Amino acid sequence: MDEADSGGIVTARNVDLSSCDRELVQYPEAIQPHGAMLTVDEQSDRVLHASANCAAFIGKPPEAVIGAPIAAVLGAGWHELLGSLHRMPLDSGPVNIARESFLGSDQGWHLFAHRCGGLIILEFEKAEPEAAGTTSNLYSEVRADLAALQATEGVQAFFDLAVERIRAFTGYDRVMAYRFAEDGSGQVIAEARRDDLEPYLGLHYPATDIPAPARRLFALSWVRHLPDVGYTPVPLLAAKSPLVTGPVDMSFASLRSVSVMYTGYLKNMGVQSTLVMPLVKEGRLWGLISAMHHAAPRHISHQMRMAAEFLAHTLSLLMSAKEDAEQFERSSARKAAAEALTRLLDSEADIGAALHAAGALDLLSALIDAGGVVVQTGDEVATRGEAPAAAPLHELTSWLRERARPVFATDRLPNLDPAAQAVASQASGVLALRPLPDQPMLIAWLRPEQIEDVQWAGDPRKPVEISDADGMQRLRPRNSFALWKESVQGRAVPWRDDEKDAATRLAAAIAEIAAARKGRIERINRALDASHSELSRYTDVASAELKEHLRGIHHLTTSLRRRQGEVLDEEGRQQVATILKLTQRMDALVDALLDRSRGGSEAASETVDLEAVVDDALAPFARRIAEDRIEVRRPMRLGTAQGHREWIGEVFTNLIGNAIRYNDKPERWIEIGVEAGSPPRYYVRDNGIGIADTDQQLVFQMFHRVDQSEQKAEGAGVGLAMTRRIVAHHGGRIWVQSRLGEGATFYFTLAPDEERHDA
Incomplete structure (x- = not known):
């Protein structure tokens, strides 16, 4: 049956890397054998499902349980539990509501309950005997671990210590901190392991290794425990009743039987038991703490799982706080650079020329983490750091000016512009802004291609395999975990949202400075026009007055020479001639200056x-x-x-x-x-x-x-x-x-x- 025939349900026949993301892992119709499960219809209080092994836990086989009232199945103890059920929130996952012995023996069982799909899902697990002081010692140990984690500085140091402390706390052979990327792939960012085990630190894993359905389930529960990877699933049997409309949704169930692909994957890694805790930030799955045991199956008691759940909550909070602190430091440095750059641009008459200055290029480099910075105003280009040669850089800036309106960002430029392959080594990633649409101004940050080898655990493009081992076709993961190296070509480190926001704010600041400056210039021009008109009137009056005095001096001197010329000696006559000459020259100079002040020829x-x-x-x-x-x-x-x-x-x-x-x-x-x-x-x-x-x-x-x-x-x-x-x-x-x-x-x-x- 192909996918079309099955109504879109993914089967073994049509599975590939893309259809892994559509496997219905929340409907396994089976549980792990270290516990038992019953489901109860809330309206009728009748049992609709029972696991095939329920007799070992409640003393009654499935055929005696399915369809019976839950009170008849669990006896008088059920009436005492009803009050607890009504008081506790059951919609967010299993809640421990009792520690009972349903067979009248000394063996105790933990009873967990949660609500899902209109059913109350009851899960039974063996209760381990509690040693004296165990709980208080566990609390003290976890509290000391959290104090040490809180004192670390930086996200990396936090995770390095976290995996060490969790390994000591749980006794597992290997504990890893794993961070998801935006595309669903991930990387091991911290690891504590037994000395003889192969290291996984730094390895990248494709998104298909933890598909979207699995990531969704991990985000729903603070602890996912698989005591024995080699377990045999126990079927969940259903009543023949109209009330049963389909498989039970076990999204929150602790006992849910896991995907056969997951167990096969773990077996290939030599893992016999796991404990997984999600790392959640702002309601989204950020990563995982994955504990693996290689030596033998390992069952973690309810008390330790409770401590692990508390630890997972706190780790997420601390991780978020430390990541936010690092982000705040980056943001503070970026804000200081932006403010200094804004002051610099606001103090200079020519914004474009100011951006080309060495100080401005330094501030642009500090504003956003990049391999190079390019500033172009008109035909002038200035660079800082790694940048393409002149000719390809000109083609790149021309291409960007058409798209930065006002901000453009990509981490895969060659995918958008095939010609950019020539500059991929410097500019596979580009964050560009054009703050003034009416001016040829461009600022661009460049990031290089990720040439370093990414160490993948197996070929991330290799299709999953299909196994017929049990007569049914099922998903089976890759058998080889040898490193497979892939050079990430034409792709740079992605631009973070805060970096794109910083570029957007800078574009707005430059536009604001330009608009304010334009307004000031218009006001100054109006004031100058008014002053020029007033000055012109003053110049006219002063020049007329000056020329009148010059004419008076000239007429008096001329009269003196005419009447007293015979009396004056030679020196006197020369001085009179000089005065006349100077008055003529001054008169011509006043005329020339007056004409010039009026904007004349x-x-x-x-x-x-x-x-x-x-x-x-x-x-x-x-x-x-x-x-x-x-x-x-x-x-x-x-x-x-x-x-x-x-x-x-x-x-x-x-x-x-x-x-x-x-x-x-x-x-x-x-x-x-x-x-x-x-x-x-x-x-x-x-x-x-x-x-x-x-x-x-x-x-x-x-x-x-x-x-x-x-x-x-x-x-x-x-x-x-x-x-x-x-x-x-x-x-x-x-x-x-x-x-x-x-x-x-x-x-x-x-x-x-x-x-x-x-x-």
Whole structure:
């Protein structure tokens, strides 16, 4: 009969690795022989099922039990048990409700009860004689073990100690801690064993070794005990009654007969008894504590199973707490890195440029555990750690930009993009974010392919085998447990949820910073527009007033020359001519600056004779130069330059004026020259007071003056600021070289300069 014929029920004929997950292990219709089972219909109180061995436990054969009232089967003791049954919760697994002797002998039996599928399931087990002090000693031992486990630091240390203590507590030959992966496969993460046994530590087991139905059953009970792997199942016999509608669901039953595949698997491993305790976190099966005995069958008493159940509860709680503590430490470190990164990005004008900085790359590496980090903004790419070469990296980032909206994660990139096989060694796993959809910005963490050999216990892809040993076709596991090694190709360590959450939060933070910055810029622009309008009005009024005064000076000087020209000596006439010339130059300069401040057309560029410009710049200072006996040095001709004549004249005037003004030497000199270069570097040098290193950048700021307590403060502190603006307008730059007390040299160019200078 094939699967279609059987209505989807998995049989021996059609079983394969996938159908193992559909084996109905909760309906074995048999129990283990170290106990007996009865089922009772809650409505009629009649026995509907009895195990074939029930006579050995309650003194009555199955045919005398099935269909009879439970009170008649168990006698007067049953009436005393009814109160217990009604007081106890029976829906979550077997509860020990009595220790009775149903045959009137000294032999006692433990009676367990639970409710499942509308039936009360009663299980009987032999009660071992209790030695004096056994219970208190057991309690003290478990309490000491739990105290030691609680004191461990870290999940691995916890499990290393747990398997050692459980082995000592149970007397089993081997105890393993086993952790499940998301796909149902698992790995032995800790092991305590008899010295002569083959180690299983580190081995991986495919999901088919503990299929989904088995994992479900393990999660339902805190202890699963198989005293004798080689047992012969005892059939569970049913009444011929309409009340019996199908096999008994033994999901919670302690005596449930286990899968033939499971016992065959254990026999292949040389195991004769097992005790399994689930590790549960947040209601999900996290792993198992599996105890195995190889020497002989081993029955664990009810008292020890109770202690094991308590221990399983507590182990799960402690394991969860320690794993959460490790997660909290990772989360705290990640939060600190994220906050530092956010502060860094918020403090920089250009988020993209800030992400390329070494500090930002370090923080991105600390944020998420990965082999490499890639940051791309526009055509600029920065990497940290292991990353593909330039060409394949460009293809990878282009592919990711189409999918990171805003976050994309995969641990099997070559499966999604066959071309990514070329970068699998660095980027089989990718966690990428694109925080600003309207900008070509990408941040990606890369994880390498898992090249290390995974040690599988047998071939995880080998189909299960089928045995006809008892005349029936049944599941049988692999016979060989030799290590079978598989390189995990094209697959990286999966990204955890908290890592993906951290990437999502970072994307949101960057988007928030960008939005806030955009809002600030819009507000600043509005404020600047308003300020510019007000400044333009002020500039118009101030310029008109200044030009009116200049015209007045010009008219008075012209009148003076006309009426008193014959009286003035030659020096006087020259000074009058200089005043007239300066008023004309100042008037032209005010017009040019006013037009520039209004955003008007660029000043007309012309070929300027710099020698003549310097002559004009020196003229206003002629009297002071003569009175203070200042030597003016002009070692070479300056030649010509392209630019605005009045503005270039203002540069030389400001620099010469400062050289004269800030000089306290008995013998003063000024040198005006040019150094060859492309473009030429013009300079004004003096032997004055000099400028301190801390002031050499500040002197070009508006209203800044060198603080010299013994030097008389002159000027308003705007000359060098205006000079820098004029030089920048010509495409040049200005800088100073100076030592305090030894003079200063101001250099400037009048064309774009590719060279770097010490500023």
